[in-house]
Amino acid sequence: MGADKIRIIDGRALPIFGDDMDTDRIMPARFLKSITFDGLEQHVFEDDRLEAKRSGHVHPFDDPKFQGASILLADRNFGAGSSREHAPQGLHRWGIRAVVAQSFAEIFFGNSLMMGLACVTAPAKDVEALMSLVNRDPQATLAIDLQARTCQASGLTIAIAIPDHVRDTLLTGAWDTTGLLLDRYEEVNAVSAKLPYLNGFTN
Template sequence: MDALRITEITGRALALPGDDIDTDRILPARFLRAITFEGMEAHVFVDDRAAATRAGHVHPFDEPVNQGASVLLVNRNFGCGSSREHAPQGLRRWGIRAIVGESYSEIFFGNSMMLGLACVTATHADLERLMAALAAHPGAAATVDLKAGTCSLAGLTVPVTMPGPARDALMTGAWDTTGLLKERYEDVNAAAARLPYVAGFR
């Protein structure tokens, strides 16, 4: 598990302001018809990016300075809606390794955990400060330190949090849960035996 340990993520930061950014926007459904996750990075925010271009703007994921960024700054309820893992898969394959936001949908958070994509939480005020600092220093690097519970960017350091079990799973490299869940299958059978419906109430 040592190779899977995640304690600190450093990389260029990218800000995507706005509450309630849903997974249909992160990865539109028509790209879910593929039977692998390969190439999902090409479709991240594809409709939002096209809409921005039509309106004469540049979407943050298209800004030249943001190419190669790995720390994503967001606001409230990021990743709400559909359970599609294609959304965090696409973000991770695009290069994102950590997300700093006010809050996340639980399914998105869980899906991200399964990929070792750290989603940490900061206050609204601190995210405003982080985004302002990044706007003043485009392309600045951010460091998310899970052990210290901080995010630092352009000389600014703010506290970030994560539920204890999720943080421990990342820091000990135990975030790939399948092996753990399989390792004591006799316990699983014992749990099933306690449930009257498993035997059809006979």
């Protein structure tokens, strides 16, 4: 099997403007009943999208020019609010593979790492430059290099920040803990057979 080793994430980008974009906006609470996460991609930013439509605007997640984007650009404290794994799950299932933001809420950051959704930070001026670029040219391709800690787009290269242990987890594929266990299935079975509290049960 083997977990995916993530070094470079490239693709088109989609901007979401506004500080403190909380998880209730990313994935409204009424969709938290799902335990399989199936179909969550349909409800990402649903309330914001409906409000934009009512006011005669088009939300970035509904804008045809941003469909197929795999990188999300965001402002400060992205993913604030309650600890709901459904928020990064919805983004990931929509097709987002990396988020570049000025900063992240800690729990959202951790939940994202557990599914291989790379979250990196950059200074406000650099995030704004990327947002301006993709607004002018939605077809522009961004390339995030976790090893080099850079993000490149249309001749623009910016430095990104990611904690060493998080970067190493993504680069080595260690983010997929279930995959790591399955890769060592025989070893896990051998160890569990020696543990008295896992053996000797009767129906």
